[in-house]
Amino acid sequence: MNADAIDHIAQENRATIARVTCGWKLPHLPLDTVRRYWRDVHSPGIARRPGLWEYRHLQFDPVDPSVLAPVAGIEQTCPADQQLMWTSDVRYLDQAGLDLFSGVPSAEVKKLLLADIDLIVDQSTTYLVLGDRAQTVVDRSGTVAPQGPAPRPTYAVFFRQRGEQAAFRTGLRALAARWAAAAGVVRVRLALFETPDMEAERKAGYPIKTHPPERQYQAWIDLTVDSPADARDLLAPADADFIHTAHVYPVPVVYTSVCRGKPTLVGLRGWPAYDAIQGLGADNQRQAALLQWMYGEAAAGGVEA
16 A cells, blocks of 8 residues: 555544444335435534544445355345445544534534434434444555445445454454455455443433344444455355354445545535536635635635545
C-alpha cells in the first residue's frame, strides 16, 4: 500500500467508539422510500451534530449464501423475515466526542430526530464497538469517503459466535488478517460487538426495538473484493471452531455523511444534490463560504469529501 492508503487507514482507525445500528423497516413501507428517507432526510440531520468522526450508511440486498463457499458447521442461510436491510456505522474519536454528540441538539429537537425510528423501523439493534475492536485492516480502494453505488463487489459479513467470546474474538482477528492478505481483497474492516445494553439505550432516549438475543450478531466484517470469485474461498474449515453463523449481505451502495470529523457534501445536502453537483462539476457549490452561509456552523471549514 502507498503512503496515502496507510494514512487513510490510520485516520479511520482513530475512532475508539462506534455505534453500529442494524435493522429492518416496518412491513407496510416501500423499501425504496425508506432508503431514500434515511439517506436524504434522516442522515443529514445526524451529520449536523457535533462530535462525529465518521458516519457511513450501508444498504443491503438479501443474504447471498453463495458468496462464500459452504463450510461444514457454519450456517450461511437466513430466513427472509430475519434479514437486515441496513447498517449505520457511527464513529467517535473518544468519549468526549460521544458526549458532545449526545448533548446536541436540545431535547425537544432530538426527540423529533429520533421520531424517525418509530416512523421507519420494525426491529433494530445498536452494537457498541470499543477501542481496537473496530479496525480497518486493509483498504486498497483509494476512496476516503465512498458515495453511492459500490464500484467493486462489497459485502457486509455478520457473524454469530460458537463457544466462548474470547476464542471467537481471537479467531475473528486472525480471520480478518488472513482475508486482508488474500489475493483480490480490497478492504477488510472488522468490528467486534459488545452485548447490546438496552438500559443504556433507553437512558439515552432511543426507542427500544432490538432483536431477540438469538438473532443478534457478535461481529461484522466490511469486505470489498475485486471480483466475486475473490471472496469464494475466504472461509476455511477450521473457522467453524469459533463461527456458528456467517451471513453475507451484498452492499449495493454506501453513503458517507461524515468523514474525519466533517460533514460531507452528501451529509449536508443529500445524495440528489451531490449527484447533480458531481454531474456538472459544479465546484462553486462545494465551497466553504457558500456552504457555511447555507448550513451555518455545521459547514464551518467546508466539507471533507
